Amino acid sequence: MTPPDPAGGAALLRYRPTDPAAAPAVQELLDELGLGRLEPEDLAGYGGRNDNWAGRTSTGARVFLKTVARAPDGTSGELDRALSFETLALRLPPGSDLRVPEHLGSHRPGAVSAYRLLPGARSGAEAALDGDFDEDLCRTAGRAVATLHGLDPRGAGLDEGEPPLPPLDWLEAFPWSALRDRSMGQIAAWKLVQDDPEVVAALRGLRERERAAPRTPAHCDLRFDQFVLAEGQLYLCDWEEFRLADPARDVGAFVGEWLFHATCAVFAPTGGGEGSQEPAGFDLSHQEVLRRGGEGLRRHLPRVEAFWQGYLERRTPDPGFAERAVGFAGWHLFDRLIATAQAHATLSPVARAAAGIGRTLLTRPTGAVTTLRLHPPTGAVTTLRLHPPTGSTR
Numbered sequence: 001m002t003p004p005d006p007a008g009g010a011a012l013l014r015y016r017p018t019d020p021a022a023a024p025a026v027q028e029l030l031d032e033l034g035l036g037r038l039e040p041e042d043l044a045g046y047g048g049r050n051d052n053w054a055g056r057t058s059t060g061a062r063v064f065l066k067t068v069a070r071a072p073d074g075t076s077g078e079l080d081r082a083l084s085f086e087t088l089a090l091r092l093p094p095g096s097d098l099r100v101p102e103h104l105g106s107h108r109p110g111a112v113s114a115y116r117l118l119p120g121a122r123s124g125a126e127a128a129l130d131g132d133f134d135e136d137l138c139r140t141a142g143r144a145v146a147t148l149h150g151l152d153p154r155g156a157g158l159d160e161g162e163p164p165l166p167p168l169d170w171l172e173a174f175p176w177s178a179l180r181d182r183s184m185g186q187i188a189a190w191k192l193v194q195d196d197p198e199v200v201a202a203l204r205g206l207r208e209r210e211r212a213a214p215r216t217p218a219h220c221d222l223r224f225d226q227f228v229l230a231e232g233q234l235y236l237c238d239w240e241e242f243r244l245a246d247p248a249r250d251v252g253a254f255v256g257e258w259l260f261h262a263t264c265a266v267f268a269p270t271g272g273g274e275g276s277q278e279p280a281g282f283d284l285s286h287q288e289v290l291r292r293g294g295e296g297l298r299r300h301l302p303r304v305e306a307f308w309q310g311y312l313e314r315r316t317p318d319p320g321f322a323e324r325a326v327g328f329a330g331w332h333l334f335d336r337l338i339a340t341a342q343a344h345a346t347l348s349p350v351a352r353a354a355a356g357i358g359r360t361l362l363t364r365p366t367g368a369v370t371t372l373r374l375h376p377p378t379g380a381v382t383t384l385r386l387h388p389p390t391g392s393t394r
């Protein structure tokens with residue numbers, strides 16, 4: 001039987017949650033907040049990396065609780081980063097383009113946070129699969145992300161450490177200790193990167209340009225499933241990677257999401273949803289792959305463009321921004337193909353195609369900026385420096 005949807009909608013994919021009794025900090029936090037106890041018959045879990053609980057409490061509150069990773073010494077960089085975002089979120093004016101679920105409180109030692117449960121919530125990933133993440137929503141997402149990048153980080157204690165991905169050491173050699181947790185498919189995916197000196201050099205170059213770029217508050221884990229549609233609005237959640245970083249990362253990740261989505265659609269069995277991720281395509285002819293690829297790009301490019309236009313409406317990026325964003329989009333394709341290879345023993349055609357696109361973006365970013373229509377803001381003029389005429393003294 002499908003459990004009732006505590007959010008009052010029918011959209012988010014729900015799971016049987018872990019027994020909250022196994023995480024005593026959940027109840028301790030609810031006690032601190034005066035929210036009573038979770039009603040067991042009304043409890044659901046939503047997909048995600050971390051344990052979470054969505055439900056109603058005995059006081060009638062609707063809450064979304066989640067745990068995040070803790071180090072053996074009890075500290076949690078993930079919680080610290082998420083809380084630093086909440087400090088900044090308090091500064092957002094009412095009606096801001098950046099909407100986030102209201103943070104109710106956190107239990108530091110248990111690394112648990114509570115948020116208001118968004119009613120009728122629907123994940124951006126589901127909306128993308130159903131074709132509902134349309135141009136309007138992309139424009140809204142672009143404005144939200146630009147608003148995030150425009151926030152003044154002073155005094156909020158943001159993490160200033162480098163984002164961990166892509167792990168440059170792994171481009172040379174895979175750590176032996178990491179092998180145990182990787183599938184054969186993932187090892188094959190990493191080998192694709194390691195065996196390609198041009199891609200390795202491009203990733204190193206991207207990291208260098210990132211280091212020289214102006215940094216802003218950035219989400220740093222932007223994917224479709226971090227967007228939530230509820231109450232007719234678009235919300236952005238999951239702030240555990242939030243830090244001071246190159247904002248081109250977030251734009252690149254969003255663009256990369258669409259390109260990965262389009263790649264999956266090429267190999268989806270005909271008749272599936274537009275982004276169905278069923279592995280297929282072993283029998284597709286090269287011609288058919290190209291035809292479907294072209295069609296997918298035509299469908300998705302206007303969404304990328306709408307996101308970028310929304311972004312530019314709220315923020316003027318630095319001159320090298322679009323090229324770095326393309327590089328990060330390229331990395332995002334590798335990141336996604338490595339993640340999806342976890343369940344496989346070999347590399348699927350989707351993974352190989354994604355690697356091909358990722359490679360092109362990383363190694364030829366200038367051309368890709370044009371193809372993806374990441375044009376500079378309208379009205380931006382190139383400043384021509386003119387030397388005074390020879391002999392002129394003024």
Ligand SMILES: Nc1ncnc2c1ncn2[C@@H]1O[C@H](COP(=O)(O)OP(=O)(O)O)[C@@H](O)[C@H]1O
Nearest residue numbers: 046048049050064101116117118121123225238
């Ligand atoms: N306040 C909320 N109300 C309703 N749904 C939410 C809320 N916050 C997150 N979600 C949904 O739960 C999913 C998992 O939450 P998220 O914070 O992304 O956790 P994880 O770190 O495990 O990815 C999200 O993808 C989103 O669909």
Ligand SMILES: [Mg+2]
Nearest residue numbers: 048225226238
């Ligand atoms: Mg998430």
